[in-house]
Amino acid sequence: MREAIDIHADALKRAALQAGPTAPVRNCPKWTVSDLVAHIAFVHGFAVSLAVNRPVRPSPPAEWEDLLGWWDGQRLAMREAFGQAPETPAFSPYPGFEVTVGDWIRRMAHETAIHRLDAESALDDVPPTRFSPDFANDGVDEYLTFLTPRRGITADVRVTTPERTWAFGEPNAEVSGAADDVYRALWGRPHRASVTGDLEPLAAP
Numbered sequence: 001m002r003e004a005i006d007i008h009a010d011a012l013k014r015a016a017l018q019a020g021p022t023a024p025v026r027n028c029p030k031w032t033v034s035d036l037v038a039h040i041a042f043v044h045g046f047a048v049s050l051a052v053n054r055p056v057r058p059s060p061p062a063e064w065e066d067l068l069g070w071w072d073g074q075r076l077a078m079r080e081a082f083g084q085a086p087e088t089p090a091f092s093p094y095p096g097f098e099v100t101v102g103d104w105i106r107r108m109a110h111e112t113a114i115h116r117l118d119a120e121s122a123l124d125d126v127p128p129t130r131f132s133p134d135f136a137n138d139g140v141d142e143y144l145t146f147l148t149p150r151r152g153i154t155a156d157v158r159v160t161t162p163e164r165t166w167a168f169g170e171p172n173a174e175v176s177g178a179a180d181d182v183y184r185a186l187w188g189r190p191h192r193a194s195v196t197g198d199l200e201p202l203a204a205p
């Protein structure tokens with residue numbers, strides 16, 4: 001998962017540089033590319049502080065070149081912080097839930113992958129990025145079994161990919177399809193999954 005963070009962060013940065021800071025992000029209509037990079041830079045910096053048990057809400061710089069350099073610094077710090085044993089306890093912002101460094105590694109891998117798609121959506125020629133079934137299924141599992149309950153949301157949904165099935169409560173929504181498409185559907189990104197019912201209660205912030 002540590003390698004996945006770098007792979008997707010590198011792809012995100014390439015797309016951001018190609019699109020430019022003022023380009024609109026199709027996947028997130030309220031954002032420009034600069035807004036997107038500021039967000040992922042903040043998240044990476046915040047994750048560093050959580051992994052080392054010193055929670056701090058960082059403040060990315062506003063100027064584009066400064067922001068890119070600051071983000072590079074946070075990425076380096078994240079590699080160091082995530083070099084700890086995955087089972088090492090980390091700070092948890094979720095009351096009642098313990099979190100490890102491994103949890104933050106996994107969280108950042110998927111956070112970065114999804115925002116890679118956002119950066120690529122700002123390009124005139126959007127690349128045909130597809131995530132492997134292993135990675136996408138892990139992302140679906142992380143979304144449903146880690147992130148959703150920690151956000152205080154009950155997942156009354158049935159989710160099916162060719163490799164796995166998740167079922168919670170009395171499902172009022174069903175999602176099925178290739179793991180890559182189901183992954184995108186849960187995160188509210190363009191997809192080709194089959195969706196019945198209302199996924200809005202599960203929507204990521």
